[in-house]
Amino acid sequence: MKALIxxxxxxxxLDPQGKAIENALGALGFVGVSGVRQGKLIELDLAAKDEASARDEVERMCQNLLANTVIENYSFELMG
Amino acid sequence: MKALIxxxxxxxxLDPQGKAIENALGALGFVGVSGVRQGKLIELDLAAKDEASARDEVERMCQNLLANTVIENYSFELMG
Structure with a gap:
């Protein structure tokens, strides 16, 4: 089963990376671009066979390692 | 209009960041995790009013700045 987090x-x-992208887009002539935020996308394969246990496992991965829940939100979808 | 890229x-x-995440998940006791790949997620607001021009603009942003098309793929969706 695949997970997309x-x-x-x-x-x-504050998102300085997003701000840098916004400024660079402006410098390249893209006008009217605002609110740029950069996040992370993590794809992984799980051995879990059923959706409930996969969901529980990914939830724990996000809480324990992948996301810093003080400053980050996470969401995920399971496929396959 | 919002774009999610x-x-x-x-x-x-090669994805050393993904590999590092995979090893760290293993060290934390998550078994059966493989194929970890890390990507980027960029959210932004566009001034473009219609979907066709927004789509064209985001396409050009990806080609010119956001993605390195030699080693990266991109996809995006528009909302609102």
């Missing part, structure tokens, strides 16, 4: 900064947390 | 490494491109 999205990790994004919480609202209100 | 996913940038992932192409197949065959």
């Amino acid at each position: 999205k990790i994004t900064l919480k609202n209100g947390v | 996913k940038i992932t490494l192409k197949n065959g491109v």
Whole structure:
């Protein structure tokens, strides 16, 4: 089973990388671009056979390692 | 209009960050995890009013700045 995990900064947390992208887009002539935020995308394969245990496992991975829950939100979807 | 852009490494491109995550998950006791790949997720707001011009603009952003098309794939969805 495949999991696709999205990790994004919480609202209100400064995102200098996003700001740098926004400035670079402006410098390249893209106008009207705002609110750029950069997050992480993690894909992985799980050995878990059923969706409930896969969901539980990915939830624990996010809590324990993948996301810093003080400043980041996470969400994920399972496929296959 | 909001755009959500996913940038992932192409197949065959080494992903040391993904490998590090995979090893760390193993060390934490998550078994059966494989094929970990880390990508980027970029959210932004566009001034473009119609979907066709927004799609064209984001396509150009990806080609010119956001993705390194030699080693990365990108996909995006528009919302609102």
